[in-house]
Amino acid sequence: MNMASIFGIHFGSRFVSTKKFEASLINERNDFERFNSFENSELLKRYQELDALVHSGEFEKKVRELKTARYKDTEQWRQLDQYNAMKSSSDIKTYLKFTKAGLHERMKQIAESDSYQSYLAMKAFVNSGEFHSAKVKKDFKQTEAYTKLKTYEQLSKDPNIKFYLKTEKKTNYKTFTNLENSERLKTFFKLEAIVQSKEFQEHKAFMEDKKRFKKSEEYSLLEEYERLKKNEEIKWYLDIKKKNPFKEFRQWDLTFEDDFDAMHLDTSKWMTGYYWGKALMNDAYALAGEKQFFKDDNVELRDSVARIVTRRDGARGKVWDPAHGFTTQHFEYTSGLISTGQSFRQKYGKFEAKIRFNHSYPMLNAFWMVGEKITPQIDVIKSAFKNGKSIECGVHVMDKNQAVHQMRKAPALNSTTTSTSTPLSGHRKPSFGKSTDKKCTGRSSIFRTRPCTWHFVPYYRKTRLITVFRD
Template identity: 40%
Template sequence: MASLKVMLGMFPSTAKIESEEAALIKDFNDFNEYSNSAELKRYEELDKIVNSSEFAEKKKAIKAQKFNGTEEYKKQQEYLKLKKAKHIKNYYQTKSSKELDEYLKMDGSEEMKKYEKLGEYINSKEFAEEKQNAGKDYKNSSAYQKEQEYNNLQKSSSIRNYFKFKTSPLLENYQRLDGSEEIANYEKLERFVDSEEFKKVKDYMALSPQKKYEQSEEYQLEQEYLNLKKSEKINWYFKLKKQNDFHKITDWELTFEDDFTNGKPDSKKWMNNYFWGEVLLKDTYALPGDMHFYTEGKNIDVQDSILKIITKKEEAEGKIWDPVFGFKHQHFNYTSGLISTGKSFRQKYGKVKTKVRFSGTSLRQAVWMVAEKILPHVDIAKLEKNKIKMGNFWGNITEKGGVHKKITKKGGSKFTSDFFIYTLEWTPDKLIWKINDLEVMAQTQGIPQEPMYIGFSAGVSGPVSDHQLPAGMEIDWVKIYRKKE
């Protein structure tokens, strides 16, 4: 489909390409910033917890909770068992009984002390002797009076009830349990089953499985996780992560860039003539067939961050290379400009991208790469005779038939109406040319295997009408990348 689009000249909009790239860079920067956010870290922490088998088991266990499986239930059952026990019932019945109350009042009372004292006397040897010695006068004796008092006390209901209760199983049970560990435990259990804590557990256990779960810490964690999962930022992050488009950025390292924002060409990056002219002649020169002379930057202008190479109709004197006689002096009717990174920057393999607008004239305007010698030579994009040409040249210029080339041509009028992004991708075994990210040509022969530098030039190599001049080749920016290992 890409080749059909190329054939039909259906190249994507330059503005769209740049907008998408800017959006990708922004997304990349925002993505990296968000990657370190507390929100994402919390989401990933919760995702690990909530989606673990341990969490699922815990959730299941919470929903499956039954009251009869709790410690509270066990304590309640222990309490109810004790509460039903006869000896516990008897203990509390006795504790609150009238009999115990009367017994405790009688026990140690003056009446009981008197009765016990009289009883000791009546049962003593002293009483027996006094009774015997008194004879017929016994009824008039103090011993008789005491005996009568003792007998009367013994017949009293309070004394009889006291001794009856004292020997009863109820009192024995009460005295055995009162203050015992068993009663202390029972009363502790009773306080527990009457407590708010116990009622809260029992009420909780009466809830439906889902309602139980909704009161758990796990439910709160799950809700926090689900709310984060719905957030636009989280979904945006994982959508970008799944798309995996950032390799377009991360796979490449920017090694050279100029967007011409300084108002003039950066002399640390650009030279205004051919590399060997600068090295050998300290001067500029023209090549065979050139009808123009390259000035020392006079035909280069930068306005609004756009560098323009201007070709003019004006006379000039300068050198031209003659393959037979070498450099010679010549008169020129046109001037133009050239910039290259011959002295500042060269690279072997990578990706070159530049945004250029060619002028709609019959001039020759080109973006190219070259190394130490004339060959290899790569035309990233060249407008000539109203055609856009892309291709590479390789071989040995000194041998007959030693120069090889592969070139593709497209109608050039489209590329003079607007800026287009021209790309060369260069690997050890392949060259790929693109216009606005659409592949135009690929080549696997004559691949350069040495560092090359980039150049931009414009000039006259054929008839041109005076009204077409001056004409400018506009360069918005240039970027060169190296593939990361």
């Protein structure tokens, strides 16, 4: 693709107004920044967490269970049913009644008492052969055996011992002793501890509640999720994400920018003369045939606009002539030039500037890019025609040691094309450079890069604008 074709693409159709174009850029940039900012917000993070949760199989299963599960189908209901069955059984009922009456404690106290232990000892003695042998003797009443017999008879009349002897023969006591320390009784008391626990009672009440789903944590999470789905910022984000309008923005990295918001020109970015003048002798110069000399004072910043002013005030300065070298002469006019030659160069990417200049023929206004050598040079835009109705753009290259100038004449953009009230309105114009084997980097923009066939070098930009005249 030659240069004429490329600039035909850029200049071959009518531009929208600067106001509309910049408004579109600002809106897209604001949306892009808003999108990126919201993408890292806690609100979106919470929505994404809930979105993943409520659509998980585990969560959906839990919701179904809450809506359809029956208490009879739960392990807790089976435990309660077993507990109630055991509690209603005759042996457990007898055991509980016996213990509730305190009989097991009384029986235990009597069995452990000294009187009952003496009773057992006396009973064993009077039933022994020794006692029967002593009993048949004539002096029995004077023997120790007789004394023990009287003690035994006396203890047998003790109310507690009589109660103990009577109770141990009853069925309820036998049932008590059979269940005491049994696995069946242990199971019963284990179930009783479970069904009487706070957690068990809460679960029972929850499962029997017909409105249990609305009282569940899952319902609260679903409600929160539905609220977030209706959030305007989240709706906007999801809609934008689906459309993916920022693909172009993400392809570019901003490497250089100046909005001229400061009071003075940023000299860390801009130099105010030709590159080689600053590089070789730290001084400004003009080219042979030029009518103006470049001065720092001719670059003014105001209202976020860099104005390059041409004055008819005269100055002396250096001139470069390839035939004679540097000489000094008087210039009738002074003007300005700003260049990034010392601060910024870029081989590939997209270059964009907002420029406005007055029709001031034969004075020339230009925005161009060039490297260390004279060629290649890209003339992005240049006011070169007397009628003021056209502009020139193109590229200067060397082909077989011959200079080739691929230039294109394009319709100028007059005041009817722009509709803005700012003092310096104009059109933002991109210039592209792209390699087939390297990633393009440059300022983010809505413009797309197009491959070019000429050889690229690291360019720096120069701007020479004549917008205000002063005598």
